[in-house]
Amino acid sequence: MARKKKMRLCASVQKTFEEGFQEFILDCKSRNLRQGTIIHYEVAIKQIYKRVPADTPISELSEKTMPEFIIALREDPNINDVSLGTYARDLKTILRFFIRCEYLPHFEISIPKTDKHHIETYTDAELKRLLRKPDVRTCNFATYRSWVIVNLLLSTGIRQNSLVNIKIKDLDFDNRIVYVNVTKNRKPLIIPLNEDIVKILHEYLKYRQGNLEDWLFISTYGDQLTRSSCYHALWDYCHLCGIERTGVHRFRHTFAKKWVTMGGSVVTLQKILGHSSLDITENYLNILTTDLKKDMDEINIIRSLKQDHIKMRKAV
Numbered sequence: 001m002a003r004k005k006k007m008r009l010c011a012s013v014q015k016t017f018e019e020g021f022q023e024f025i026l027d028c029k030s031r032n033l034r035q036g037t038i039i040h041y042e043v044a045i046k047q048i049y050k051r052v053p054a055d056t057p058i059s060e061l062s063e064k065t066m067p068e069f070i071i072a073l074r075e076d077p078n079i080n081d082v083s084l085g086t087y088a089r090d091l092k093t094i095l096r097f098f099i100r101c102e103y104l105p106h107f108e109i110s111i112p113k114t115d116k117h118h119i120e121t122y123t124d125a126e127l128k129r130l131l132r133k134p135d136v137r138t139c140n141f142a143t144y145r146s147w148v149i150v151n152l153l154l155s156t157g158i159r160q161n162s163l164v165n166i167k168i169k170d171l172d173f174d175n176r177i178v179y180v181n182v183t184k185n186r187k188p189l190i191i192p193l194n195e196d197i198v199k200i201l202h203e204y205l206k207y208r209q210g211n212l213e214d215w216l217f218i219s220t221y222g223d224q225l226t227r228s229s230c231y232h233a234l235w236d237y238c239h240l241c242g243i244e245r246t247g248v249h250r251f252r253h254t255f256a257k258k259w260v261t262m263g264g265s266v267v268t269l270q271k272i273l274g275h276s277s278l279d280i281t282e283n284y285l286n287i288l289t290t291d292l293k294k295d296m297d298e299i300n301i302i303r304s305l306k307q308d309h310i311k312m313r314k315a316v
Contacts, residue, residue: 016282017061017105017278018054021045024097034186036161044090047083052091058098063107070112085111086314120245121254127154136207142220146237148204149230150251155197157255157273159184160248164225168205171214173198179276189274 028038051072052065069091073084088111098104122130130150134143149163158180165182172179176198180189193201208218215224225233231248238246252273259269270281 015058016054017052017056017058018049020058020098020101020103021094024094025128034184041090041094044087047087047191048091048094058103061095061098061104063109065095066109066111088100117237120247120250121257122243122245122250124285126146126243126245127254129243130238132241140220141207142233143237143240144207145204145217146233148200149234150237151197153248153251154255154258155194156191157252157269158191159225159252160230161228162189164215164217164230166216167212168210168214168216171201172283173202183272183274185276187274187276188274191272235299251316 025038025041028041048069051069052061061143066088070084070088073087074081079087092109092111095104095109099106131147131154134147136144152158153163156178161184162180162182166178166180170179170181176193176195178191178193180191183189208216211217217225217230219225219229233250235246238244256269256273259272260266266281267278270278272279275281
């Protein structure tokens with residue numbers, strides 16, 4: 001066994017980083033990882049190659065590779081902390097693959113913790129403008145469709161990729177639920193629908209028409225709405241409403257914030273958002289501390305008890 005391991009390590013002397021990366025991508029495909037994940041690695045490797053050249057022999061990689069890589073990233077003014085953390089995690093994943101393949105001896109790989117940036121959410125004033133229903137008699141289909149999409153995003157918190165892959169048959173109005181079959185972790189979700197969004201979707205389908213197998217949201221040409229066209233449609237709609245700050249994922253953040261500040265259960269929120277663990281949901285909410293602190297000031301148990309005590313004393 002030791003001889004076999006030594007032979008594998010010797011083989012890595014001739015194998016380049018690029019050749020090893022191609023094996024890594026092949027492994028990702030064999031494990032049936034999402035196409036989006038594979039594309040992410042293929043885009044990220046272009047940045048990694050700038051600091052760790054593609055023709056570098058795998059045998060020359062070591063525990064010094066990651067620290068040197070991070071230093072090189074920090075010297076680039078175009079790389080922010082978020083991108084730095086992303087590229088570092090990607091390189092760590094690739095290096096660990098090489099270690100599992102025994103192209104490298106085992107060594108610890110540590111990456112720096114990056115500061116969590118404040119999650120931008122829509123303000124109540126912005127939400128009122130976004131949720132103001134356009135006049136269906138005069139507006140075009142794209143505007144009306146975008147209004148319906150905004151309402152659905154703020155009612156369910158689903159991701160953009162899940163949204164554009166919903167079919168009409170996935171709506172169950174009798175039980176007031178939507179079946180979300182395309183998710184980030186490939187685990188289907190069943191999300192309840194509130195009374196308001198059910199009415200909105202009912203009306204939308206009267207205008208949209210279509211069969212059960214058709215996509216719920218379509219372009220003006222009748223094709224499935226793509227992620228790119230969805231993004232641009234919502235960008236146009238937000239600017240039409242006079243809102244400059246736009247972003248599809250911001251609706252998901254806003255939903256999560258509103259859910260908690262309005263008294264919703266974090267455990268239920270985890271299931272709706274499709275997070276694999278409660279830790280992910282809690283980490284998601286930790287970045288919304290500014291809004292949560294306001295609630296803590298309003299729900300001040302100590303102050304309320306003091307006020308009750310003062311009232312009792314005055315009554316005596």
